[in-house]
Amino acid sequence: MLEIIDLKKSFVQPSGEPLQILEIPEFRVEGGEQVVLLGRSGGGKTTLLHCISGITSTDSGKIRFLDQELTKFTEPMWDRFRASNIGYVFQTFNLLPAFTALENVLLGMSFAKDVPDQEYANWLLKRVGLGHRLNHKPDQMSVGEQQRVAVARALANRPRLLLADEPTANIDPANQQGIVDLIKETCKEFNIGLILVTHTMEVAGQFDRIDQLEDINLVSTELAAGMPEFEKGENQS
Amino acid sequence: MNLLTIAVRSIKQRLLSSTLTMVSMALGVGLVVAVLAIFGIVQKSFNANATLGYNMLIGAKGGKLQLVLNSVYYLSEPIENVPYEYYLEFQNQEIREKEYSGSYSYKAVQHQQVARTTLLTSACGLTSPAGMIAALATDVLIEQHNQQLYPWKREGKYSVFTDFAIPLCLGDYVGPYRVVGTTPDMFSLLKFGRQGDKPYEMNEGGRNFEHFNEANGFFEALVGAVVAEDRNLKVGDTINPSHGSAEGDEHATKFVVVGVLEPTGTPNDRAVFINMEGFYRMSDHAKPLENEEDVFGTNQIAHKITDADYVLPVEKREVTAMLVRMDPLYSIGIENRVNEGNVAQAVFPITEIRRLLDYFVSPVQTLLLVLTVLICFMSGVSILVSIYNSMSDRRSEIAVLRALGARRSTVYNIVLLESMVLSVVGGLMGIVGGHAMIAAFSGVIEDQTGVQIGFFELAPALPVPIPLLSSVSAEFLVIPGLILLAIVVGFIPATSAYKTDVSKSLGK
Ligand SMILES: Nc1ncnc2c1ncn2[C@@H]1O[C@H](COP(=O)(O)OP(=O)(O)O)[C@@H](O)[C@H]1O
Ligand SMILES: [Mg+2]
Numbered sequence: 001m002l003e004i005i006d007l008k009k010s011f012v013q014p015s016g017e018p019l020q021i022l023e024i025p026e027f028r029v030e031g032g033e034q035v036v037l038l039g040r041s042g043g044g045k046t047t048l049l050h051c052i053s054g055i056t057s058t059d060s061g062k063i064r065f066l067d068q069e070l071t072k073f074t075e076p077m078w079d080r081f082r083a084s085n086i087g088y089v090f091q092t093f094n095l096l097p098a099f100t101a102l103e104n105v106l107l108g109m110s111f112a113k114d115v116p117d118q119e120y121a122n123w124l125l126k127r128v129g130l131g132h133r134l135n136h137k138p139d140q141m142s143v144g145e146q147q148r149v150a151v152a153r154a155l156a157n158r159p160r161l162l163l164a165d166e167p168t169a170n171i172d173p174a175n176q177q178g179i180v181d182l183i184k185e186t187c188k189e190f191n192i193g194l195i196l197v198t199h200t201m202e203v204a205g206q207f208d209r210i211d212q213l214e215d216i217n218l219v220s221t222e223l224a225a226g227m228p229e230f231e232k233g234e235n236q237s
Numbered sequence: 238m239n240l241l242t243i244a245v246r247s248i249k250q251r252l253l254s255s256t257l258t259m260v261s262m263a264l265g266v267g268l269v270v271a272v273l274a275i276f277g278i279v280q281k282s283f284n285a286n287a288t289l290g291y292n293m294l295i296g297a298k299g300g301k302l303q304l305v306l307n308s309v310y311y312l313s314e315p316i317e318n319v320p321y322e323y324y325l326e327f328q329n330q331e332i333r334e335k336e337y338s339g340s341y342s343y344k345a346v347q348h349q350q351v352a353r354t355t356l357l358t359s360a361c362g363l364t365s366p367a368g369m370i371a372a373l374a375t376d377v378l379i380e381q382h383n384q385q386l387y388p389w390k391r392e393g394k395y396s397v398f399t400d401f402a403i404p405l406c407l408g409d410y411v412g413p414y415r416v417v418g419t420t421p422d423m424f425s426l427l428k429f430g431r432q433g434d435k436p437y438e439m440n441e442g443g444r445n446f447e448h449f450n451e452a453n454g455f456f457e458a459l460v461g462a463v464v465a466e467d468r469n470l471k472v473g474d475t476i477n478p479s480h481g482s483a484e485g486d487e488h489a490t491k492f493v494v495v496g497v498l499e500p501t502g503t504p505n506d507r508a509v510f511i512n513m514e515g516f517y518r519m520s521d522h523a524k525p526l527e528n529e530e531d532v533f534g535t536n537q538i539a540h541k542i543t544d545a546d547y548v549l550p551v552e553k554r555e556v557t558a559m560l561v562r563m564d565p566l567y568s569i570g571i572e573n574r575v576n577e578g579n580v581a582q583a584v585f586p587i588t589e590i591r592r593l594l595d596y597f598v599s600p601v602q603t604l605l606l607v608l609t610v611l612i613c614f615m616s617g618v619s620i621l622v623s624i625y626n627s628m629s630d631r632r633s634e635i636a637v638l639r640a641l642g643a644r645r646s647t648v649y650n651i652v653l654l655e656s657m658v659l660s661v662v663g664g665l666m667g668i669v670g671g672h673a674m675i676a677a678f679s680g681v682i683e684d685q686t687g688v689q690i691g692f693f694e695l696a697p698a699l700p701v702p703i704p705l706l707s708s709v710s711a712e713f714l715v716i717p718g719l720i721l722l723a724i725v726v727g728f729i730p731a732t733s734a735y736k737t738d739v740s741k742s743l744g745k
Contacts, residue, residue, distance in 0.1 A: 047740075055640060056740040076644055083642020090640075090743060093633050098250035103238065110238045111642035153641075 001031040001193055002052070002161060007061035009044075009051055021047050023218040024061070027211075031160070034187060034194040036204040039213030045197040048217075049163045052195070053086050054078030066160060083112040087154030087192070089183070091166040094150035095138040101125060101149045102134040108153040124152040128182055144175030151182055155190065162187055164196040168203060180206060240647065244654035247634075251627055255659060258616075258623040262663025263670055265616035266715060269609040270671025273696030273711045276602055278682060280697055281502070288433030289560070291403070293568055294586045295319065295327075295575060296558040304582065305589040308405055308558040310504045311415035315408050315481075319581045321554035326393040327402035327561060337389035339548025346387060398567040401426045404556040406516045409478035409488070411509045414464045416478040418516030421445050424459065427560065429501050437505075440465075442472050443496025446512050455515035458492035462500040463507045470494055476509065478519070490519045500683060513556075517549050613722065620659050621726035624652065628733050635734050636742035649735040656727025657720055664719040668712065 009022040021044040029035050039045050050056040052063060054070060063070045066085065073081065082088075095104045102121055109116035125134055128148040138146050147167060154162055164183055168176040180203055187194040196207070204210050248255045289309065296304040297317035306313040325333050337343045393399075403426065406418030417423075424437040424445045439445065439459070446457035460470045470476065475491040492511050500506055516522055561583075563571065568585070575583035635648050675682075676692035683689055695710040706714065 050740045050743075053640070055743070079639070079642050079644045082640070088640050090637075093743075094637065096246075096634055096637060098246040107238050107243070107638075108641050111638075111647070116238065 001033075001066065002027075002029040003062075003064040004028070004052070005062045005064075007051060007063065008059045009047060009056070010059055020219045022051065024048070024216050025218070027216050029161070029193050029195060032188075032191040032193055034184065034207055034209065035196070036207040036210045037195060037197045037213055038201070038204045038210055039197075039199060039217075041199060043213045044217055044219070045199075045213055046165055048213075049088075049165055049195065049197060052161075053082050053088060053163060055082075079111075084157050085159050085161065087157070087159040087162040089147070089150045089154045089162070089164040089167045091169045094153075095146055097138050100135045100137050101130055101141070101152075104138075104149055105153045105156050108156040112157040121152075121156060124155055125149070127186065128152045142175075144171050144179065147171055147175075147179050148182065151179070151186065155186055155192070158190065159192060161193040161195070164194065166197055166199070168198070176203070240651050240654055241658075244651050244658055247631070247651070247655055248658055251623075254623050254627065258620050258659050259663035259666060261619045262613075262616040262660055262719075263666035265609070265613040266664040266667025266719070267671040267674065268612055268667075269715060270668050270696065270712060271674060272605050272609045274671070274675045274690065274694070275605070276711075277694065277697045278690065279598060279602070288429070288431060289586055290427040290429055290433050291401075291560040291562040292565060292585060292587070293561040293563060293572065294558055294584050295323070295402075295561055295581050296584075298579070298582045301582070301584045301589055302593065304558060304584055305586050305593070307407060308560070309586050309590070311407070311417065311508050312504075316557065318406075318555035318557050319559075321551050321556060322388065323581055324402065324404050324556045324559055325388070325551070327395050327399045327559065328393045329396045330390070330392045333391075333393060334389040336548070337551055340551040342552075343387075343389060395563070395571055398563045398571060400562040400564075402562075403427060403560040404513060405558045405560065406513055406522075406555070407557040408522075409480055409516075409519075411464065411476050411478055412468055414461070414468075414507055414509055416509045416511055416516075418511050418513040420513055421448060423510060423560075424498075429503050429505075435501075437501065438499045439496035440472075440499060443498075446495050446510070448512065448514060453493045453495070455512050455518055456490065456492045457495045457512050457515070459496045459498060459510040460494050461498050461506040461508050461510075464509055465497040470497065472496060478509070478511065488519045490515070514549070517554060613718075616663070617660065617722040617726045620656055620663075620723065621729060623659070624656055624727065624730040625733070628730050631734070632737055632742040635737045636739045639737065639739040640743060645735045648737065649731045652731040652734040653724065653727040656730070657723040660719045660723035660726075661716065664715060668715060 004024055004027040007022055007024040007027075008020070010018040010020045013019045037045050037048070047056065051058050052065075054073065054075075058071055061071065068081075070078065070081065095101075096107065099107060102125060105121040105124060106116040106118065109121065122131075122134065125131060128151055130145060130148055130152070133141060133145060133149075136145075138149075141149070147170075151167075154164075162183070167183060168179050171179060183194065183196065184206070186192070196203070198204050294304055294308050296308060297319050299316055303313050303316055307316050321336075325336055328336070401422060403419060403422050407415060409416035409418075427437070429435050429437065437445075443459075446459050447453075449455055450457075458476055460468075460476075464470065472494055474494045476494060477487040477489070477491055479487045492515060498505060572583040572585065575581055638648055638651075639645075672692050672694075675690055675694065679690050696712045698707050698709055698711060
């Protein structure tokens with residue numbers, strides 16, 4: 001379903017020199033497959049997800065998804081494609097503070113189709129256990145609840161792939177497992193492919209396929225070597 | 238969920254800053270509306286005078302504008318007078334004869350005639366038919382001769398072209414208000430209003446002053462609406478005009494207020510009108526003659542002259558100006574003739590007023606308009622600042638929207654819409670506020686200018702030579718103007734939203 005070949009991505013440093021972040025010879029995800037990407041902070045996990053979703057451009061290589069070569073897309077095509085085929089859950093600040101839970105989900109729908117499916121949005125929020133919080137705004141909900149809304153919103157357009165970028169990193173330990181379970185179950189339920197990024201084994205250990213970023217990304221080891229190892233014990237119980 | 242909803246939500250999210258921004262816009266637009274309304278008031282009060290009811294002003298030689306300011310607006314310093322005989326040139330023979338009947342020359346001629354008749358009868362003898370015929374023939378000859386010789390025997394030079402000529406005698410004050418000595422014609426013949434068809438009306442219980450009556454003699458007065466309000470004058474009150482200026486000595490002669498004029502929106506609201514006959518009979522007012530016997534002179538003080546038959550000699554009268562309505566066909570010719578002479582000048586007041594407006598009022602209006610547009614622009618800049626400042630907080634929101642599939646153009650439009658909503662809602666608040674303000678001050682405005690104005694009164698069209706603009710109320714331009722302004726000022730933050738680096742801004 002998703003196929004990445006010879007992907008290269010670098011950023012221009014303030015000094016003007018390019019900094020290579022990603023060099024991925026090959027990476028595949030099958031339809032409905034659940035993959036955990038495990039890697040240290042600064043390894044380029046987020047950057048990879050941005051590349052897959054078209055949020056950031058690539059330098060070279062191919063990203064193929066649902067038999068379409070995304071790397072040839074123009075920006076508006078990417079936007080449209082992302083809206084209808086890729087669900088995204090970020091680590092923090094997922095929801096728009098001015099909108100209620102339900103409205104956040106509807107907003108997610110409105111960029112993919114002309115008429116948002118209100119009933120499905122309701123149903124999704126019930127499914128993530130927030131049937132009683134439809135009209136709450138983000139600041140009236142706990143972080144865990146907010147993240148559930150984010151999951152519901154990511155599922156709103158019945159995407160084929162869900163990208164979850166450290167979805168539990170900012171959540172209190174008691175609720176972390178619930179979010180992981182929710183993502184796992186709903187992706188299975190709707191046959192959605194999943195790439196979940198994390199830097200902790202606790203989360204990663206619950207999935208069948210665990211890819212070390214170092215294994216797929218040729219430059220990530222060098223980069224991570226230069227980084228302090230602060231991830232251990234961070235947000236962990 | 239449409240973009241407008243998203244924009245409105247975003248505004249609500251920053252309620253305090255949005256409200257302040259809208260209030261600043263409302264103040265700006267309120268000011269514009271008020272200024273436009275003032276234009277309307279100025280224009281209307283001018284239009285109320287645009288048809289003064291007369292088309293020519295005659296006064297002493299001097300500045301044209303000064304004559305207009307004096308005689309139309311009752312402003313500026315008093316000016317010279319013209320002889321009463323000049324005024325009578327605009328009257329028919331009948332009136333002339335009546336007015337001249339008190340004159341010294343008239344009386345002298347009467348004496349001569351009596352003497353001559355006596356002489357003739359005694360010379361020829363009453364019994365001789367030949368003598369009778371001779372006497373009659375001589376009389377006819379003399380009569381023909383007299384028509385040329387005696388001014389009361391002929392029509393006034395300009396009278397055939399003249400509908401009416403109303404004399405004004407200026408110089409006295411009641412408080413700060415001008416006293417105008419005139420004839421009852423002023424309020425029976427003269428009309429006002431845009432079409433020049435509105436008659437002057439007195440308030441309940443009031444009436445026009447009369448030339449003479451038993452009760453008040455020559456001493457009746459009419460009071461303009463503003464004066465009545467300000468000086469608290471009503472029918473039955475008496476006034477003592479003061480001489481020469483507001484601070485001048487008060488005349489001892491009292492005038493009885495017999496009517497208060499309804500507001501007209503003309504300068505007449507701000508003046509006191511007294512019977513010209515009474516005006517002349519005040520001390521120092523009749524023009525002194527050499528070697529005159531003092532008919533009433535100083536002993537007139539505290540002594541009401543009620544002798545209706547006594548006609549003040551023409552030689553003792555002067556007028557400051559006269560309001561003349563004449564056939565427009567001849568008015569240019571007569572203006573020329575008057576101005577060629579060395580006694581008086583004639584001006585067309587409307588021409589002078591328009592000139593005054595063009596030279597003085599129009600630039601002030603333009604300046605005001607420019608100022609208020611600048612103020613609106615400043616409010617626009619405050620919208621810019623408000624949205625722009627919020628942009629740093631909103632980067633992540635915009636990034637989330639983009640990650641959800643919103644296009645660059647979509648987030649651009651959202652920010653632009655926000656700018657428009659702030660500007661238009663603020664503007665509408667300003668329009669309503671401005672009108673409320675006008676409505677609140679409508680009483681004062683009507684008192685001061687006579688212009689009636691209400692909440693729903695729209696400003697007039699702008700005085701610009703652009704076809705569409707000059708045909709609709711200027712207020713209809715405010716909303717499109719605001720939208721344009723919103724687009725201009727929204728452009729910068731909208732562009733910033735457009736350029737947001739999603740990858741960098743996500744999750745921050
Ligand atoms: N927009 C950017 N410009 C420059 N450098 C960036 C940018 N985004 C990420 N980086 C750098 O790329 C590296 C990988 O970042 P990221 O993909 O966020 O890592 P991870 O998600 O694995 O922690 C980091 O060193 C980061 O500083
Ligand atoms: Mg990351």
